[in-house]
Amino acid sequence: MSIFSKIKQTLHLMKDIDLDALGKLSQKVDLSEIMKTVGELDDRQLAGLMKMLKHKGGKKGQHKLPPIDGDFYDMALKLSPQQRELQIKVRNFMEDEIKPIANEYWNKAEFPFQIIPKMAELNICGLTYKGYGTPDENYVMEGIIAMELARVDVSISTFFGVHSGLAMGSIYICGSEEQKQEWLPKMAKMELIGAFGLTEPEVGSAVAGGLGTTCRQEGDEWVLNGQKKWIGNATFADVTIIWARDEASDQVKGFLVRKGNPGFVAEKIENKMALRTVQNALITMTDCRVPESDRLQKCDSFKDTAKVLRMTRAGVAWQAVGCARGAYEAALKYTKKREQFGKPIASYQLVQNHLVEMVANLTAMQTLCFRLSELQDEGLLTDEHASLAKVFCSMRTRDVVSQAREVMGGNGILLQYDVARFVADAEAIYSYEGTKEINTLIVGRAITGYSAFV
Template identity: 90%
Template sequence: MSIFSKIKQTFRLMKDIDLDALGELSQKVDLSEIMKTVGELDDRQLQGLMKMLKHKSGKKGQHKLPPIDGDFYDLSLKLTPQQRELQLKVRNFMEDEIRPIANEYWNKAEFPFEIIPKMAALNICGLTIEGYETPNESSVMEGIIAMEMARVDVSISTFFGVHSGLAMSSINICGSEAQKQEWLPKMARMEVIGAFGLTEPDVGSAVAGGMGTTCRREGDEWILNGQKKWIGNATFADVTVIWANDEETNRVKGFLVRKGNPGFKAEKIEGKMALRTVQNALITLTNCRVPESDRLQKCDSFKDTAKVLKVTRAAVAWQAVGCARGAYESALKYTKKREQFGKPIASFQLVQNHLVEMLANLTAMQTMCFRLSELQDEDLLTDEHASLAKVFCSLRTRDVVRSAREVMGGNGILLEYDVARFVADAEAIYSYEGTKEINTLIVGRAITGYGAFV
């Protein structure tokens, strides 16, 4: 006799017991009818009933669910104990200080200036720079931190990346020793905040060959004219790196334009659908006079600017990983709690398919970026390495956030569930630090030997 036959036989015998002896339960349900019905079920139907009862009992704590963790291949195990401690330190900061306010400031399109001293206490600015009160850590850790920040809020990650990555790296790579001594320690302590002005209203990807902002020398000063657009942090930055084309030599030069410099005007860009917490500006330079001492002394052409972009493009690939991880983990958490048809939607096959596809994309992105940063630490990083990671990760992040939005149904468009913010912010990641098309052509040139740029 099968186990199901024994169960049915038991229920048939139970239908003759004294129901009054069961007390209060017999008053709430028709036990006689239940026993009769169960006794008439076939094996398949009874098996389904037992599964449902087992699931219901599991909700009371008997069914232990796995933790929510986007690091499926345990890349964190490759970090040293000190690096892992730093990773968790940044994660705790983002969870405790940023997550509670992220949606509020994103919705208001304002920046939470009160977080700057708390972020400064982490001592993570200019992470890979040595000798200026900077940590001198690995590129791997720089990427991990970018991921951890973007995992909670891409806007805060972008603010940090502009200051610590673009601005500080410009000074470290292209500045004189005197300029490094003046700026980098203060920027490491976040006593002053930096911005980076390259993109222009009429030229983005083609800025290397068509920069409209000009500079000309007059004695010990340079006169800057033109506009820059989408410049993060520029509405409040203490120093903005401005790249301009020398009218005499037609070669690009870099300048450190200080806050309050006459002829420098930064207007906040309104109406953004992504990275709303980031204070992007339209900069107008009108006969802006900058002393020769504030010209980046080691920048002689756009090739020097490109050195900065190469290392920061790798960080943006990590940022895409963080955005995808935040969306995946938010969606997974939601599907474990959200119930339809009497059970969590995470138990449905189609939902699990979405989750697994998201995890596969995320895991591929993480492993690619980890190797990318290892190449950077080994001084083997090339433009095409960084561009391939930026192309792949920004594309796959779009896929991940779309699926996260899908499994959350209508709630996926509400800020309170976070995924809506990740969906919007993924669009910014897709475009900045080189579009998909431009980065594709950089890789295409490397593998074919033919430059397909116009």
């Protein structure tokens, strides 16, 4: 790490220091000499200094409480200064723009469309894709971003994951060069929003075994018939990726269905108990005609669809981490302020036991996902790697949000304390992108050599 990078990283951690106090400090010490010394520290010394800064205290004689931080093993130290800067940029956006409105829109089951231009300024869409106006970052950073989004609002994280991961990913992996050029640059800028239509009313886990939605070729067009269910963003998306079974070959093909296409109707699914801000749709296609030019040219079977799912399943595991982290940090903050019998409930043994179990689960999830993304960056990711992370993290998230609600007592069911929203949203994470049972069987097949699928 260069001296400049070390100073930059240290200054970033000093962002919360009172500027007036810093001015007074400059009258007592030579700040330029301090910064020179910081620049000469090795990584171990710098890590110690950063940890000390994190634990800076209050007034003299006051009990100094540690900061509320779900990164117990300091995983952020493994990021480069540039990556850490992006992480904080996304965190600030979520804290400033999303957190104040998250409960309102979740409660109304509406989407805050006004945040899309501001979100676009973060330049995080298609983070790991190369070219087409995308950032060209690594999968570790993509996971960190998914966590930061879900840490405040799982609904916004899901909206983003569908658009940037599933929809853009389908075009990136299965589209022709012409299709990539047409769609990806504008989707990267969030000028166009995407949706991903795979799951059906009667076909969820069994999609690999046969889709009910069909397609048949008639000249230079394809005719699509069938339904899709739980399709996020589909009520307003500019393009929806539709996967259908070819009546002639019985193989799966992918299509770019544009907004306003005749024969394509997306109805909002009402009365959800989770991810209420996400606009999920029931899609009905009746002789929906799509030109050959809008068929994904590099998709010839479900194996190609599975490539997209494998790529994005790691992101869902990171979402689970974010959901758990948001619940844990909210609960920890609450227990430090809530007093019973004359002192904060965080000082009681039973509450601390809950908090420790929560941070233990959260830390295990974080380290597992970090390694998962490293495998993805190294080109070693397998279906079973992604499935194990999805199984473990979605289960442990349920545990964390449950204990977060418990330590908050009756207030845990009120939206104003955020944890109630995390409790509900954890249920959606538990089910989508492969249920616990299906992902378990994928891992079971890998470790035993026997397939237990029906």
